[in-house]
Amino acid sequence: MRSITTLELQYAHRFYGFKGEAQYLHGHTGTLTIEVNDSVNMGVNMVFPCNEIKKTAWEVMKNFDHALVLREDDPLLPAILDVYEKQGIKDGAPTNQMKGPAFKTELATAYPECRLVVTKETMTVEGMIKIVYDLLKDKLNIAKLTFTSGDNAASEEFETNNHIDRCPLCGIALDENGVCPKCGYKK
Numbered sequence: 001m002r003s004i005t006t007l008e009l010q011y012a013h014r015f016y017g018f019k020g021e022a023q024y025l026h027g028h029t030g031t032l033t034i035e036v037n038d039s040v041n042m043g044v045n046m047v048f049p050c051n052e053i054k055k056t057a058w059e060v061m062k063n064f065d066h067a068l069v070l071r072e073d074d075p076l077l078p079a080i081l082d083v084y085e086k087q088g089i090k091d092g093a094p095t096n097q098m099k100g101p102a103f104k105t106e107l108a109t110a111y112p113e114c115r116l117v118v119t120k121e122t123m124t125v126e127g128m129i130k131i132v133y134d135l136l137k138d139k140l141n142i143a144k145l146t147f148t149s150g151d152n153a154a155s156e157e158f159e160t161n162n163h164i165d166r167c168p169l170c171g172i173a174l175d176e177n178g179v180c181p182k183c184g185y186k187k
């Protein structure tokens with residue numbers, strides 16, 4: 001069966017080199033839907049608690065929220081970093097607190113200090129699904145990802161079979177010692 005959760009991201013981007021309006025910098029509220037597949041954990045009668053899926057995903061995905069997403073060859077990138085540098089916010093600001101851990105994958109690199117994500121490919125809704133799967137595939141048994149942004153939407157199904165031991169009392173993933181980090185249950 002599947003447990004399904006949704007999270008929202010507000011971001012700015014553009015399609016560098018694209019011939020439509022999207023070549024200009026603009027913003028969206030994007031909605032990411034994550035479907036996780038596994039057996040039903042009979043202790044709690046759920047696949048996985050949806051708030052826990054959200055928490056796991058948000059840890060990395062918050063780097064995309066209130067962020068600028070630019071392709072690595074976009075000339076706006078050095079221009080914006082130059083402005084941030086001169087303004088003294090390139091390496092962080094006291095009010096910039098919603099930061100996830102910096103990440104670097106084949107497809108994207110996050111710079112949480114200046115709320116920037118640099119991508120290898122143009123960040124279309126399809127591109128976002130590739131990036132998100134790469135970031136979360138080892139943490140969750142992702143069966144399907146859907147990303148919508150404005151009039152655009154894309155989805156892809158996956159077969160992800162991580163063996164995740166779940167707590168029979170509260171449903172969350174047990175740690176490497178078989179202990180529930182939330183309620184202390186031991187396998």
Ligand SMILES: [Zn+2]
Pocket residue numbers: 013014022026027028
């Ligand atoms: Zn757009």
Ligand SMILES: [Zn+2]
Pocket residue numbers: 167168169170171172180181182183184185
């Ligand atoms: Zn527990």
